[in-house]
Amino acid sequence: GGIFIEKSQALDPGGNESVRGPELVISHSAVDRNRAGLRGGGVFAWESSISMTGGVSIQLNYAFYDGGGLFIYKSPAQMDGVLISANEAEVSGGGFLMELCHVVLQDTRLIGNYVKSGGGGIRAKGGELTMRGCTIEGCFVLEGSGGGVFLSDAAMNASHSALSGCHSESDGGGIYAIDATFDLTMVVVHNSRSSGNGGAVSVQSSSMSMTGGAYTGNTAGGSGGGIHCKGSIAQITEVTIGQGIAEDGAGAGVENCTLDMTQVECGSTTVHNSTLRENSASHNGAAVADACSDRPHLLRLQEVSVTSNTVADSGSVFFEELHPSADVLMDGLKFERNGLGNIYWIVQKGFEERGVVCTGCTSDGPLYMTQFVASVVYQDGGVARSPISSNSGQVVEPALTFQVHDYYGNLVKAPTGRTLAVYPSILAVDGVSRSSRSGQVCAASPAGSAACGTTRPRPRDQFPDR
Incomplete structure (x- = not known):
């Protein structure tokens, strides 16, 4: 029953249903195989309202510009149990494009939609998108x-929904957001891929909250196989980010810098009670890569399990060129079975007042590791600010104080009244010496002091400016 229109042709705007006016109601119908010269291959709605319920399908429609399946402008829309499949647009919104309106999706599926420029499934320009129990595949x-x-x-507000097998040639294989606000609750993004940053999710200049859910098996050609966050505020709670693959930060890539503002305010990222597991990076930071070196920012990790992450070069958690006003706060982290050390910290431009703090962290191996300078934390009055706990839970204090050189060979000095506590290449845990990695040339001294010779770092082009 209902409406079935097949292979109709329109120059503009809508190939099938073009509505200007009060309301369009569709139920138990198919809107298939239509073409539009500009927007809305299947349905075009302009300053009206749309309601679709009860087995509606919108399939195999085409728009030369926006909205392969639907184009919705200033038209509140509700879709319940709708299938939007195999639609195509030349510019944006393969499944549908919404602009300056509120669209609510319930138990709706978007499958196999295609677009050239942006938003394979959905393109939202302004307005609000609500998704409950939906699938984008x-x-x-x-x-x-x-x-x-x-x-x-x-x-965007999405809950109990799933995205899988989506792909973008730029950023955000699953979701890309810029100047946006969105909350994801019990959302799963799986097996998605981007050639740029953020295999599952990429956010820029946005505010993001993730609660529950999992982001697993995603791949990025750049940074953040799971999540890429740039110049944004992100809150991540009770989330699993796993089995990601990327050049940097296979689990999460963090670039909390905004470079084009006069009054610069970098974002902040908080990860709480979550799991980073089985991620693999070819360059830096299998679990997290933090690449904000020239602006203040905050990265906070609390009660996070970092397990079985592997990286070819640098640490399961990686921090590079920290800004003097950057805070990286880690509390109650548990590191297990990670390759090449756990926290990799490059001091390239001199050591400053702020830096990496890890309290109550446990590790089955050396907590800090670096290839060409010692990993440094402050030591006040002989008590390490960032203790290492062994398998038995015993806190291991740093035994030696070193003279440290930065990337450029300059002597790094502690602030007045403080000393530098250094974890060298050999670290005693439970009386057993463990080597973090060969290549360090720090000489230990029984008297409790030593000096690091000026090491020759790898060529600078292997650590390009971010």
Whole structure:
């Protein structure tokens, strides 16, 4: 029953249902195989309202510009139990494009939609998108970002929904957001891929909250196989980020810097009671890569399990060139079975007042590790600010004080009234010496002091400026 229209043709705007006016109601119908010269291959709605319920399908429609399946402008829309599949747009919104309106999706599926520029499944420009119990699967962006969803100047609330097998040739294989606000509750993003940053999710200049859910098996050609966060505020609680693959930060890539503002305010990222596991990076930071070196920012990790992450070069958690006003706060982290050390910290531009703090952390191996300078934390009055706990829970204090050189060979000095506590290449845990990695040339002294010779770091081009 209902409406079935097949293979209709329209120059503009909508190939099938073009609505200007009060309301469009569709139920138990199929809107298939239509074409639009500009927008809305299947449905075009302009300053009206849309309600779709009861087995509606929108499939195999095409728009030369935006909204392969639907184009929705200033039109509140509700879709319950709708299938939006195999639609195509040349520019944005393969499944549908929404602009300046509130769209609510309930138990709706977007499968195999395709677009060239942005938002393989959904493109949201302004307005608000609500998703409950929805699936976005196999959506694809040929040249742009947001394989599943692309948000700009928009808000999104998604709960108990899943994105899988989505792909973008730029950033955000699953979700890409810029100047947006969104909350994800019990959302799963799996097996998605981006050629740029953020295999599952990429956010820029946005505010993001994640509670529960899992981001697993995602791949990025750049940073953040699971999540890439740049210039944003992110709160991540009780989330699993695992089995990601990326150049840097296979679990999460963090670049909390905004470089184009006169009054610069970097973002902050908090990860709480979550799991980073089985991620693999070819360069830096299998679990987390923090690459904000020239602006203040905050990265906070609390009660996080970092397990079985592997990296070719540098640490399961990686921090590079920390800004003097950067805070990296770690509390109650548990490191297990990670390759090449756990926290990798490059002091390239001189050591400053702020830096890495890890309290109540446990590790089955050396906690800190570096290839060409000693890993440094402050020591006040002989008590380490960042203790290492062994398998038995015993806190291991730093035994030696070193003279440390930065990347450029300059002597690094502690602030007045403080000393530098250094964890060298050989660290005693439970009386057993463990080597973090060969290549360090720090000479230990029984008297409790030593000097690091000036090491020759790898060529600078292997650590390019971010």
